[in-house]
Amino acid sequence: MRSNTRRLAAASLAAVTATALLTACGATSSGQGSGADGNTITLWTHNAGNAGEYKVVQQIVKDFNAGQSTYKVKIQAFPQQSYNDSVVAAASAKKLPCILDSDGPNVPNWAWGGYLAPVDLSGSQVPLSDQLPSTVGTYQGKTYTFGYYDVALTMFARKSVLQANSIRIPTIGKPWTKDEFDAALAKLKAGGKFTYPLEMGTGGAGEWWPYAYSPQLQSFGGDLVDRSQYKTADKAMNGPAAVAWGTWFRSLVTNGYMAQKSGASPNNDFLNGKSAIEWDGSWDAATNSAKLGSDLAVLPPVDFGKGPKIGGASWQWGMSATCSNKAGAQAYLKFSRQTKYFVDFAKAAGTIPATADAAAQIPGYQPGGPYDVFSQEARKFAVVRPVTPAYPFISSVFEKTAKDILAGADVQKSLDQAVQQINSNLKTNRYYAG
């Protein structure tokens, strides 16, 4: 037994020593940077499972690889829901790809966190100045990302329902005021046909909350943070305008206009006639149009006092800071900035093309077309989410606060608490300086 034990101990020691040596050998062999093996460059996209948009990415890569012989781009696709987690894990393992896409609001955080590097896109076929401002990701005066499209929040309704209830159909030039909107909801509720006349997707989670509801807060006159210096959320998120928003938001539930938590598929509920007005995005326009035809009314957002507002910035492309072949990554990004790809993306994803030239080539998006309203909304009403590395934190705080308010929490106290949390985060991170 003793000799067995000694043998076992010796074998274990040898195994541990070998592992340590091998680890040391391996460590010395690791190179600097990531995302490229020589001139073979890795590209990550959030489009796994999203066939339409993914095909466009594949086409651009195919064209780029065929059009020159210096670089070769290789695609890795990830599902959107888990994409950010994969990027964060890769960043911690120093395994980021060279080219990657990012949801617009995350760009400042990823730039500050050292995930993204500034890009020089001069000499591209499409100049940056031609793009909708919300489709260019900047941080501290530098351009980090660009997108081929944006999306727009909007309201959908049935013309027949609005007309039957003598409700004015609003236009971009004359949107509903708060009083008009409240009166419309009261009429629809009183009609008895709809248990909840308004559908705002309150069963959603994550980024949907700030994307969908912070523009309403901004239209009331509040905001997620004081954007003058990004050092406090005081007054912006808990001032009288913000309290007015919170009180109104909660009243939608107490008045029975909206479910505290909507179903799993708000758009299907709208199409099935369960709700009269839906606060949704341009991405559902084609489905709704196909189902409702000319009865579909696409309505601009409500003006709660400070003008109608919608969220801006969708998925955008950039280059990682650790990319070991930045020249190749930039060559690809520049190559991809061709009007035809802007057109292809917008067609495939049913989104708003980022340039006027692209819009002119897409049925429905030409001036006067049925979807031109989305381009106009994006141009006139879009507010990008706060351009600060703190945004992911602010976003999660806002989601929790808005949910608390909807569930009946005291509005002022909830907003004060949110401000306290955000300010504490800003202070702890030294206001994300540098």
Add this chain to the structure above:
Amino acid sequence: MATASNPTRGTGLRRVPGVLLRIVLALFFAFPIVFMLISSFKPDQQIFKDLGSIRAFLPVGHVSLANYRGVFDRVPAMRFLMNSIVISAVTVALGIVVNSMAAFALSRMRWPGRRLLLTLIIATLIVPFETFALPMVWWVNKLPWLQFDGSHLVITEGWLDTYRVQILPFVANAFSVFLFHQYFQSIPKELDEAALMDGASWFGVYRRIIMPLSGPAVATVAILTFLPMWNSYLWPLMVVQDEHLRPVMIGIQYFFQLNVSWGQIMAYSTMITVPVLALFLAFQRAFINSIASSGVKG
């Protein structure tokens, strides 16, 4: 005859409430699976239209295989299934060997510190995986590996994007060691002594005496190892970037795009649930026996 038949009928009648209760309970647990299966044949709008009525559980309306076709268009489903089968099966096989050997040493052999070691192993159960997942990513990214590169044996660094990174960290499992240990304790020690007297080695005792008597424990560990491996999501999300190596649970995220396709989600969920159900049905008797004998509640 009449007096003889009354008690029988009485016993039968007395059983009716119990049987009814069991039927209700069975339906209660079966409804989500039935709903998933039936919805997998319906278009999205109909799924939501049928909610709130018994139609949700009936194959009525526009029933077709379109969702299943959609699944294969959207996700490399067969590849993901095969990956999960390989990862789960290899982990289960290795886990049974490694953990039973550890439990055997802790349970049957006498050596100083074994009780302390068992306590330490069990203590690791209180640490949630999420708390050390990120450090573990860093660690596996530094681990070396030997592989053939043409004609040479080379040392590579990092296990990311491999099958082994999804398998090896989960082979040794404290709960499995504990289960085996508890089960081995119920086997009489005299069997070991008799075998050792007859010239068997400790490995012989383990292989020829203990393991053949531990069928229920093996089945339980197989199921309890298989399920988390099959449902594994966070770890592969962090360590696997190559689509060809992803398991089934990552696949479900492919359906959550701007327009969520619920019919396809139901079809995909049905496809990935069937193997788990089949495995449980195959092992359920041994599973229940082992759980009952080890006094462990699932």
